[in-house]
Amino acid sequence: MSRAAPTSFKEPGETPDSLMDTLRSLWHDIPRLFSDRVELLSLELHRAGLALLQIVVLGIGLAVVGITAWLILWSLIITGLTLVGLHWMGAFALALAVHVMIGTWLVLRVKTLLPKLRLPATRRHLMFSSSPGPVTPTPRTHDGLPTERSDHDRVFIP
Numbered sequence: 254m255s256r257a258a259p260t261s262f263k264e265p266g267e268t269p270d271s272l273m274d275t276l277r278s279l280w281h282d283i284p285r286l287f288s289d290r291v292e293l294l295s296l297e298l299h300r301a302g303l304a305l306l307q308i309v310v311l312g313i314g315l316a317v318v319g320i321t322a323w324l325i326l327w328s329l330i331i332t333g334l335t336l337v338g339l340h341w342m343g344a345f346a347l348a349l350a351v352h353v354m355i356g357t358w359l360v361l362r363v364k365t366l367l368p369k370l371r372l373p374a375t376r377r378h379l380m381f382s383s384s385p386g387p388v389t390p391t392p393r394t395h396d397g398l399p400t401e402r403s404d405h406d407r408v409f410i411p
Contacts, residue, residue, distance in 0.1 A: 270278075327348055334344035 331341070331344040331348055334347065335341050339347075
């Protein structure tokens with residue numbers, strides 16, 4: 254598949270390739286160079302696709318194991334609460350209340366993250382405007398400091 258380069262060194266006394274011969278040889282080698290790279294890309298994408306499929310299947314298996322462990326944990330907690338003397342209805346109500354609180358927190362957290370999916374800073378940067386300044390100026394206090402931080406300045410610390 255490899256071919257001697259047209260611009261290889263010549264022995265003394267041999268005539269060098271003309272510029273046109275070199276360009277013509279290069280022109281004929283370009284499709285082969287691109288096809289090799291495209292074939293490599295195709296093989297790697299196929300391999301990556303199979304790896305992604307395995308990751309998804311393993312993730313589903315992990316989710317099933319995690320849900321099973323979660324159910325076993327809560328059944329043990331409810332059993333322990335009933336053994337301590339709490340009525341079984343109270344134990345189930347407590348478990349339900351804990352899950353409702355966790356679910357509420359998760360929904361609120363997702364709602365705070367959703368605006369970041371709109372890429373607000375990038376969209377503002379890519380917008381065409383007639384003025385070279387920012388699209389909407391940040392309000393400032395009397396000493397020149399911003400009144401509140403923008404979304405892209407906030408840092409989430411769990």
